[in-house]
Amino acid sequence: MPAATLQAPANTIPAMPPRKLYGLGAELPSAAALFHAAESMRDAGFKRWDVFSPFPIHGMDEAMGLGKSIVSFIVLGGGLTGMATALLLEIGSAVYLYPLIVQGKPVTWATIPAFFPVIFELTILFSAFGAVFGMLAMNLLPRWHHPIFNWDRFARVTDDGFFVVVEASDPRFNDKDTVAFLSGLGATNITMVYDD
């Protein structure tokens, strides 16, 4: 490409489309500072925000004001589905469709103890499916990319970094006030994180 085209006047460069703001990232010096920051964020009434640390911090769910997860209901649904599946497969086939006398046991509901192992296993299997896939769905996983990875400092979260991230979609979010609030909590490196 000819070198002359690189020296085009600045005013001819097309304007960048406005970048979509994902949220504000802030770094905290320690796990304890992160814990107290979370308590303040909770008390200030933020809704769409999260904390990140290299290791789990006991009591953080309470400090963040997280309620009880609904995963347990998904697990219950999974368990009941598994139980119903096993009952249908076993009672349906061995009692109604192909009644066969095995080991001199009756071919009625009275023979249900023989079906318990499979009922038990399928209940557990489907509960575990409910737990794993329910958890993934609640966490919006799996996904290829997340906007927070656009922030280079955030790579330290798997090493020694403690972060608070407030999403721009939070009803209380406001560029200037939130920055001031976060720096008031002792946060450093407060950064705008963009969505692209």
Next chain:
Amino acid sequence: MSAATAQHSPLTAPREERFNYNNLGPLLFGLLVATGVGFVVALLACFTPMGWKQFLFSWLYAFMFFFTISAGSLFWTMLHYAVDAEWSVVVRRILETMANSFSVLWAFFIPIVLGAGVVYGWMYGVPAGVDPALDGKRAMLNPKVWAIFTVLIFSFFFSASYTLRWLSTRQDKTGDPGCTTKSRKVSFASIPLFAVLLTAAAIFWVMSIQYHWYSTMWGVYLFAGSAWSSMATLILITQWLRSRGHLQGIVSTQHFHIMGKLLLSFTVFWAYIAFSQFFLIWYANIPEETEFFLIRNTESWNVWAIGLEVVGHFFITFVLLCPRVMKTNPKYLCYVSGWVLLMHACDIYFIVNPFLNPTGVNPLSMIFDLAALVAIGAPLAFVFLRTLGKHSLYALRDPRLPESLRLVN
């Protein structure tokens, strides 16, 4: 209290907390009266058609009920040391005091020893050469081995619970962390002995009543009930102490949550063991194995088996304990624990009483069974309350106490 705040708040040295005997006089007196009344009513069983045998089976039932709870308390204490647990430091003294009932429990076995020939038909009732199946078991089923194991069982349970309690209370005074490491060694050595001797107790004291019958799951079955019922008793006692103003700021909702989870896990464990035992015997259909369930799955015992064992013991308890709030709220957990103890009483009844009443539930027998429960339970409660006040209510200088106090799970 949260973990991070606790790290920054200076941990105040815990104060010694003694059990407060205020207003307990009538209760202690009532327990002594109940002991006498229970014993006399239980003895009236000798005037029933069954006579002395009725008394012995009622007594054996009540004895096994409290034996399993005490053995379970010892189990939790040993487990605490063996896995170096943090959470149980604050309630361990209560468990130790519950296990301390082995210091008197042997005395309640004396009637069984005196009537052993009546309860255990194989002992003197069947001459050699009559029953080949029994003759094959004579190496184990003879009065000498029975007596040796009975002595071994009581010696072990008493010495293990006494040693652990002694080391723990000594640490209150000296603050020596060596007491904890010594207790750990005692626990490691005791756990295999506990397993063997609890199984021996289950075999010699209960299973051998029907000496043709055998089940390889029998020892585990009684163990599951032991751990389950003692956890329920621990929850009830801890909450009772809290309601009297004790252990405030020591035992928190977090500890109740853990105890509730263990109660739930042993609900499932018991069901797993009990069903496996039934299932294998039912499916294999071998005569010398099925005779235990033949009695218990016919007539009114079958209603008992389905209603109280399958539905009451497992399903209701399981469903009740599933929601988190049932485990974190001490009041709800106490209701469930009361239900658990009731179901454990029904379970032991279902084990012992059908040997005496194979044709069905006998309401007359229940009067004496209840009386025997009172006659053994009341003095054990008395001893428990008297022993509880001798030392601090929680392990005062345990090295893991700070971790236990700020438990988050």
